[in-house]
Amino acid sequence: MYAFDFEKPGSIADAVAALKDEDAQALGGGQTLIPTLKQRLAMPSKLVSLTGISEMQGVCKADDGAVCIGGATPHAVVAAEAAGDYPALAELAAHIGDPAVRNRGTIGGSLANNDPAACYPAAALGSGATIVTNAREIAADDYFQGMFTTALDEGEIVTEVRFPVPEKAAYMKFEQPASRFALVGVFVAKYADGVRVAVTGASESGVFRWSEAEAALSSNFSAGALDGLSVPADGMISDLHGSGAYRAHLVAVMTRRAVDAAG
Amino acid sequence: MTKVTMTVNGKAASGDVEGRTLLVQFLRENLRLTGTHVGCDTSQCGACVVHVNGKAVKACTMLAAEADGAEVVTIEGMAGADGSLNTIQQAFQDHHGLQCGFCTPGMVMSAAALLSENPKPTETEVREYLEGNICRCTGYHNIVKAIMAASGQDVGVIAAE
Known part of the structure; x- marks a missing residue:
């Protein structure tokens, strides 16, 4: 790693101020950023840790029933504390990485990084979540803007994520066994006003909604409603783990499994 | 600094x-x-x-x-002040849960974390919890057996895979 300064503020306001320095970068749980720094793929002047900010920790329920998760909440805490109110989300969090990674990695870090194979983007987009930052609220549909790209401005911090709770939901991940990232992961959520289907791991443009499947499932929420539907292999990630055509096929398979699991 | x-x-x-x-x-x-x-x-x-x-x-x-x-x-x-092994370490020794020993410190620490969260895990839960611990010698079988034994459960029923 290149040398950098380290700061650990205790409030969002102090963190925002610390991030104004040139080339300062926010540090969540570090489960992606630290390996990136070790590879010398980034050279921040300063890391501003968000893990000491108590107002960004924990899971709670809003008056409108939405599950609200502090941006610095580790995956293991989401897995434990969201299990009652939003079981599909807790299940997803319980299968990110491995137990030690889940004790450090945070939801805000995952969403700010927007890895094309990360799990949380599928939950946020599939739930129509609201990404709350120190400056504004961003709808998930506007937040994800392509591989490793989000609507966040320089120095903007994900302070909270609000998930409307669906009637039924499930996440199915076809795991890349070495990294435990999603080769393809599909989050299906049925709300009173329709079904959302979000796919991670597959596309070169990052997480996306499969609108044909959403339309079919909104009129008939069963795996059979997906018969004959497929996503094109064009624009799917092709690498040593699987071709674009293989990933496109998996999208349909994992969507069916998610619908079956949601029941 | x-x-x-x-x-x-x-x-x-x-x-x-x-x-x-x-x-x-x-x-x-x-x-x-x-x-x-x-x-x-x-x-x-x-x-x-x-x-x-x-x-x-x-x-x-x-x-x-x-x-x-x-x-x-x-x-x-993990060990006592007099060097005596704790239950998990002793179980690793008794059940041959290590060969070269390089992964063992991490295995024992993960096992201790698992047993503090879940004192009587199933074999599947042990295997899942060790997803982030890699051993290149044992094939994991005896590690899982050691952790099951350390949790006070009968390991006679765990068949070699």
Whole structure:
């Protein structure tokens, strides 16, 4: 790693101020950023840790029933504390990485990084979540803007994520066994006003909604409603783990499994 | 350089670190607690697992500065003061849960974290919990057996795979 300064503020306001320095970068749980720094793929002047900010920790329920998760909440805490109110989300969090990674990695870090194979983007987009930052609220549909790209401005911090709770939901991940990232992961959520289907791991443009499947499932929420539907292999990630055509096929398979699991 | 202070295996420890100093470097190089191993250095293998405030973490993927003020337990904190092995360590010995031993510190620390969360895990739960710990010798079977035995469960029923 290149040398950098380290700061650990205790409030969002102090963190925002610390991030104004040139080339300062926010540090969540570090489960992606630290390996990136070790590879010398980034050279921040300063890391501003968000893990000491108590107002960004924990899971709670809003008056409108939405599950609200502090941006610095580790995956293991989401897995434990969201299990009652939003079981599909807790299940997803319980299968990110491995137990030690889940004790450090945070939801805000995952969403700010927007890895094309990360799990949380599928939950946020599939739930129509609201990404709350120190400056504004961003709808998930506007937040994800392509591989490793989000609507966040320089120095903007994900302070909270609000998930409307669906009637039924499930996440199915076809795991890349070495990294435990999603080769393809599909989050299906049925709300009173329709079904959302979000796919991670597959596309070169990052997480996306499969609108044909959403339309079919909104009129008939069963795996059979997906018969004959497929996503094109064009624009799917092709690498040593699987071709674009293989990933496109998996999208349909994992969507069916998610619908079956949601029941 | 920043000064960090933490409790390591029940004793106060402090030292000067750079922003980029990893927790595992601080433990091994400053405190000379070399039981915590660096295997892959990419947070895949789990040889560096220690407990920070009671939670298993990969010490190669956490900055030392992040552990300022924390309670840290390493493999050196597992055995008794007289060197007697704890239940998990003894079970690893009894059930041949190690061969070269390189992964063992991380395995024992992960096992301890599992048993504190879930005192009677099923074999499947043990295998799932060890997803982030890689062993290149044993094929895991005897590690799983050792952890089941350490939890006080009958291991006679676990068939070799």
